[in-house]
Amino acid sequence: MALNIHHSFREVPSGILVVSFVGLGTIYLFALLMTFGTPVFAINAYLQLVYFSVLVLSFLGATNWGIAISASARGISVSLWWYLVTACPMALGWLTLVVVSPTIKIVLLSLGFFFTFMLDVSASIRGYAPPWYKNFRKLMTTAVLIAMLLALVAIRSSIMNISLG
Numbered sequence: 001m002a003l004n005i006h007h008s009f010r011e012v013p014s015g016i017l018v019v020s021f022v023g024l025g026t027i028y029l030f031a032l033l034m035t036f037g038t039p040v041f042a043i044n045a046y047l048q049l050v051y052f053s054v055l056v057l058s059f060l061g062a063t064n065w066g067i068a069i070s071a072s073a074r075g076i077s078v079s080l081w082w083y084l085v086t087a088c089p090m091a092l093g094w095l096t097l098v099v100v101s102p103t104i105k106i107v108l109l110s111l112g113f114f115f116t117f118m119l120d121v122s123a124s125i126r127g128y129a130p131p132w133y134k135n136f137r138k139l140m141t142t143a144v145l146i147a148m149l150l151a152l153v154a155i156r157s158s159i160m161n162i163s164l165g
Contacts, residue, residue, distance in 0.1 A: 011132035034154035054093035061089035071128035117141040
């Protein structure tokens with residue numbers, strides 16, 4: 001398994017690796033500050049985690065849109081519904097900003113990341129995405145969902161309950 005992951009990473013363009021891991025590091029920084037930071041850091045980290053995650057979800061939806069455009073340019077038929085569905089992560093992100101409950105926000109973000117991964121899997125199966133894409137997104141999504149779980153634990157802890165209600 002480790003050999004396959006390492007092999008898959010060699011196929012991923014270096015720019016994608018760098019930007020993805022910087023984004024993942026940012027999400028973990030916020031989740032860790034929520035968990036171990038002072039109340040002021042925890043509240044700020046929570047807000048930044050939500051805002052940053054909404055941006056990432058929008059970006060991932062747009063990435064699937066772009067993958068479909070590229071597939072279409074290669075002669076692969078892409079249905080109308082695909083373009084509509086790839087806008088869902090952005091809409092879910094907006095809904096996350098509207099909701100008041102911190103717990104529900106983190107759950108919605110987690111569902112958004114999982115939904116986007118399912119789009120990634122579908123794009124790979126349909127031949128829209130490059131061969132390395134599904135395994136790379138699987139690793140990144142798993143890591144993000146672990147960070148979201150950490151954030152959820154922080155929200156349910158006493159410091160975040162005092163700070164966020």
